Amino acid sequence: MCDNHAPIDKLVEGFKHFHREHFERKDPYYQALVREGQHPRVLFLACSDSRVDPAIVFGTEPGDLFIIRNVANIVPPYETNTGQHGVSAAIEYAVNVLEVEHIIINGHSQCGGIRALCERPADARIDSPSLVGRWLALARPAYERARADYPEADMDRLALECEKDSILASLDNLMTFPMVKARVEAGKLKLHGWHFDMARGVLQAWNPQSGRFEALSG
Numbered sequence: 218m219c220d221n222h223a224p225i226d227k228l229v230e231g232f233k234h235f236h237r238e239h240f241e242r243k244d245p246y247y248q249a250l251v252r253e254g255q256h257p258r259v260l261f262l263a264c265s266d267s268r269v270d271p272a273i274v275f276g277t278e279p280g281d282l283f284i285i286r287n288v289a290n291i292v293p294p295y296e297t298n299t300g301q302h303g304v305s306a307a308i309e310y311a312v313n314v315l316e317v318e319h320i321i322i323n324g325h326s327q328c329g330g331i332r333a334l335c336e337r338p339a340d341a342r343i344d345s346p347s348l349v350g351r352w353l354a355l356a357r358p359a360y361e362r363a364r365a366d367y368p369e370a371d372m373d374r375l376a377l378e379c380e381k382d383s384i385l386a387s388l389d390n391l392m393t394f395p396m397v398k399a400r401v402e403a404g405k406l407k408l409h410g411w412h413f414d415m416a417r418g419v420l421q422a423w424n425p426q427s428g429r430f431e432a433l434s435g
């Protein structure tokens with residue numbers, strides 16, 4: 218039998234657990250967050266993929282991470298047109314108001330957005346009828362670079378390399394934000410490119426010195 222309410226019931230049960238742990242016990246840490254506001258030191262940008270929830274994967278507490286999630290964890294370039302840019306607004310707020318000390322772009326293996334880009338690159342264009350297609354157009358140069366660097370790669374390898382190249386493109390795009398560039402150059406902000414391999418359980422970080430992604434754990 219199909220139970221349409223099961224996912225909603227699970228959320229409500231989850232909230233009851235949260236309520237018991239933080240409100241009924243008058244958790245002092247949580248009370249302080251409510252009273253004093255948030256002071257996260259990290260802006261974390263992850264994919265919307267349901268399997269890569271940063272709070273779960275990285276074991277964080279409320280108040281630890283200011284989080285942006287979108288399809289394929291992409292940072293668009295800084296733009297001054299009249300568009301209403303949700304991702305860019307969150308970056309500006311995290312840097313200017315929260316004064317985060319680190320920005321982490323966290324890509325991941327088996328990313329459906331990057332896979333779609335690699336399988337149907339012609340659909341990733343600014344005039345695509347699909348909103349996802351328009352969004353993935355931002356990662357199209359990363360796909361082109363991965364394909365040029367690994368011309369013999371099968372689809373799995375191509376997608377993996379594209380995931381990583383897209384992280385690097387997002388790091389470059391972060392530096393087009395004047396407030397990011399200024400704080401990085403002042404030594405007040407560090408940028409990180411991470412890749413989480415879900416299948417192998419490995420977390421890698423981009424090392425600009427070696428020009429490679431290297432294991433942080435696993």
Ligand SMILES: [Zn+2]
Binds near residue numbers: 265325327328331
């Ligand atoms: Zn993804």
